[in-house]
Amino acid sequence: MSVLVPVRAKVPAAGPARRAARRRAGADAASYVTMIVAVAIMSVPLVWMLFASFKQPSELYSLPLQWLPTSLDPANYAQVADTLPIGRLFLNSLGLTVVGASLKMLLGLCCAYALVFLEFPFKKAIFALVIFALLIPAQITIIPNYTLVASLGWLNTYQGVLVPGLASAFGTFLFRQHFLTLPASILEAAQLDGAGHWRRLWGFVIPMSLPTIAAVGLVSMVAEWNDYLWPFLVIDNAELMTLPLGLTLLQNVDGMNNWGVLMAATVLVTAPILAVFLVLQRRLVAGLTAGAVTG
């Protein structure tokens, strides 16, 4: 009589599994350490800036280094408010940023849509020009743009600041790359249902592209908010100045900068855009990686 002996499944030796787990744990630890170091490198200056904005010169220049201010005295912020028309500067920056970033995105979306979904001659050549535009430093175009804006009578106007920078090669490129990944079947179905280009763009393409739109929007907003050189050249009327331009009024050429006041002003300039960035950061990552696998 034969006896059926159950065959035991071979259990892998505990050693390799433990080693793999240890390796994973080691890799995780290394990742966390790297991340903590990177975060520290980026955040320590911001934290220092915030603390310094509450310090008086004697605290700023004390040895050994004193991290925390002795009190949260807003005197530096008060001095910024006394020196600069901070409310006006903030509104100018906000208006130019919102309008500028919105128009940049709108133009980028329309241009990218045309490059992907419309058939017309020299399409590839036009896209090559867009790519080429990314390679040209903005400074090269400043003198021709300045001359043009001056001849149009747009110096010291909002349109003088906005219009020359509206065509965004970066936005067009990113949107185009993303649009290439969209499922063609949905757009074909929409076309069969009689949807025109405008309807397809707003009803289908844009809703499917929100992460990329958020990414381009955020990058555009940061660029508009921080822009210095072009507004500096075009605007000399204090009523139209933006926050970065306002900071120039706090700097001292041959003398000694009051770093506490400068830090307070820098906090006011940085905080709004930092808040926007933190709110939209997840979308930014998703948007920047969207279309990454498409040629």
Add this chain to the structure above:
Amino acid sequence: MSTSSRTFSSGIPWQPSRRNLLQLSGLGALGLTLAACSGPSVTEDTARAKTTATTDWSTITPASEITWWSNHPGASKAIEEELIARFAKVHPEITIKHVTAGANYDEVAQRFQAASSTSNLPDLVISSDVWWFRYFLNSQIMPLDDVFKHLEVDTSDFNATLYSDYEFDSQHWAAPYARSTPLFYYNRDLWAKAGLPDRGPATWAELEEWAPKLAALLPADGAPLGLDTGTSWAGWWMENVIWGQGGAYSKDWTVTLDTPEAEAAGDFIRALFNDSKVAGLGTDTSADFAAGIFGSMVGSTGSLKGLLEAATFNLGTSFLPDGPKGSGVPTGGTGLAIPASRTPEQQLAAAMFLAFITDADNTAYFSQNTGYMPVRTSAQEGAIMTEVYATTPQFRTAIDQLETKTRTQDWVRVFVPGGDQIITEGIEQMVLKNVPAATAWASITPRLQKAFQENVEPYL
């Protein structure tokens, strides 16, 4: 100061050729990002603005509104507004539009260069020690001598060194405004602890002698002396060192960095940083000095007010140290110039305002509130400045040094476009990389010569 004629032997006024114009205009775009180190950019219109005809100022009525571009040196916006208000009381018929044209001298220059191809030019513009000559080469600014004569401005009362800084072709192309010199600042409390006399070192050698006593009392990352590198700083204080060794960056337009004196100066500074560690580098030396990291520093007179507020110790000031073969202190800061392409009416109004804000009372007021030099000799001993010396005796040092030690800067630094930047690179080779002076100076000499030959010589 030797001059060179800008008129051909035939008597035809000088005009640049198309080739020359193209040479320069090609640099225009780069000028915006590399303002401190690019060549001048000109257009045919501005280059031809200069004519031999002189304006009969007695027939001109001043314009009712003019624009002044300033970067408010020494955080002086409120002071400048007060000067405008004072002018309005005397000349209510002339309105001054006061424009913040940048955060520093280079930014004002960037804006001015960009605007030169348009009608959006100011009537009065900040023209720093390293920029006014570029404007002159481009024929962008007018000589002031005739209009000042018409307005009966006593130019002999300007401090001779400061006014002659703007002289070329026997004419003055700007007037001194926010002018400074480097000063030797020291921590008097530290000096006392080290058992040193309450004065700055008379010579660089004396500072070297004192350094070990000071170093013993300073933090490990500190140094007895703090010096700024970077464009517009290193080339400025180094002039004192090279003059003290009996050398110079240049003799008129000839670069003289291959001399034993220039080599000695370079090697002295190199050793000061790398061997004896007497000197340390700072990106904001004033802040490090105020914090007690440096025992002393070379800084602008414009820093005095801020240092007095920030320092937690007794602040001492003295002349810059002498070298083994003499002394000399450069001047710095900025003047004001009047663009050549403005109408005579605008130019006259601008000259009236310029004369007003640089008169004895107003230069003293500006000096009192910013720490810059009073540019008028009569202002130096006037009531306002006497009060300043009483409350801030350290400021007296700056005035005395101005009178006894200053000299006009070497042309290759202030007149050659990019010269200051190139010299700074040479100094940084010695200071940061411990490169021997002969090697460092040799590496920059051809570049300075080329900058002169391409961007200056064709226009002289």
